[in-house]
Amino acid sequence: MKYLHGLRFLKNYAFNHIVKSVKRPTYAYIAITSLCNSRCKYCDMWKNKRENELTTKDWKIIINDLAKIGAVTLTFSGGEPFIRKDLFELASHAKSLDLVTMVITNMSLFKKDHIEKIAENLDFFGVSIDTTHPDIYKEVRGMDWLEEIKQNSHKLMDGLIKLNAQTEVCAFVTISNKNAYEIHEIIHMVFDDLKMDTISFNLIDPNGGSTAKEFIPTHDHINYFKKVVLDHKSLYPISNSIQYLNQLGNFDYKCNPWKSVQIDYRGFLRIPCLFLNENKINLQKQRLSDIWKSKHIQNIFFQYNNCKMCNLGCVAESSWSTYDLNFIINDSFRGIIIPTIKRIRARNKMVS
Secondary structure, X not given: OHHHHHHHHHHHHHHHHHOOOOOOOOEEEEEOOOOOOOOOOOXXXXXXXXXXXXXXXXXXXXXXXXXXXXXXXXXXXXXXXXXXXXXXXXHHHHHHOOOEEEEEEOOOOOOHHHHHHHHHHOOEEEEEOOOOOHHHHHHHXXXXXXXXXXXXXXXXXXXXXXXXXXXXXXXXXXXXXXXXXXXXXXXXXXXXXXXXXXXXXXXXXXXXXXXHHHHOOOHHHHHHHHHHHHHHOOOOOEOOOHHHHHOOOXXXXXXXXXXXXXXXXXXXXXXXXXXXXXXXEEOOOOXXXXXXXXXXXXXXXXXXXXXXXXXXXXXXXXXXXXXXXXXXXXXXXXXXXXXXXXXXXXXXXXXX
């Protein structure tokens, strides 16, 4: 199935090079809730109160339209997406439309009876985990959850192995000045202790919260982090390309924001992205499938094609996948996807 999804990535690549006026997005992100039970120091989302969240029916209509305009992957985010009781229902609906379903969670609300639902409804399961040290976790994320999350991760991996599930489990690590020098330990915790399938790194967003700038890593932090990750790249399926790691801090990419559809918890399409947030369209009043091809929408996206305001991996790497076929084939498929598939197959053979 992952190879079939790969063909859809290539199909979008070809379409976007042939059709110049209207682009087909590949990635979709929906924040299904504004609420979060973490207290991260580099993100202010946990301060939100519940307001104007979409119903299950409303989200299903938007998911229908995401599939219709050509999205390949759909990431459920928040806030903390497991706060929504309908997460698995929405993921099931997305899978029925052949979307690659993904979620990113702090893992605090995980229950053992979630495992079968995860295996059935989610292609990708991301766990936010930034450190091997409980005291640093508590300092950065405001909660004393590290050991609980590690236990939950063990339960999840054991359960997926027993089910011979194909769900990919990834550790999401935000690099800050608090954890940059323990990257070696984090990598080995994720792969050797927690037995996860892959790991993904991002530099902290300095605009993510009121105190986020206090956690910005120095050049020495970044260089150390980069060296350790590159040294381990041939040993483990790390979900960051060498191209991204080599350009960290140099902003050597075009953004092409139309490649990603980003929708907030109220059902507003954010154009060009969640960071700039200059235009909002209420998708409860206008259908995404109706407005996506309009010259007005496309022109707004094109205005920011060369934006370099952030250096997030999800932005830079998905940008290269928009126009660089060599990156798609070598850096992405050969360098990331195939090694991860091999690790998943190897883990599932562990069942007795």
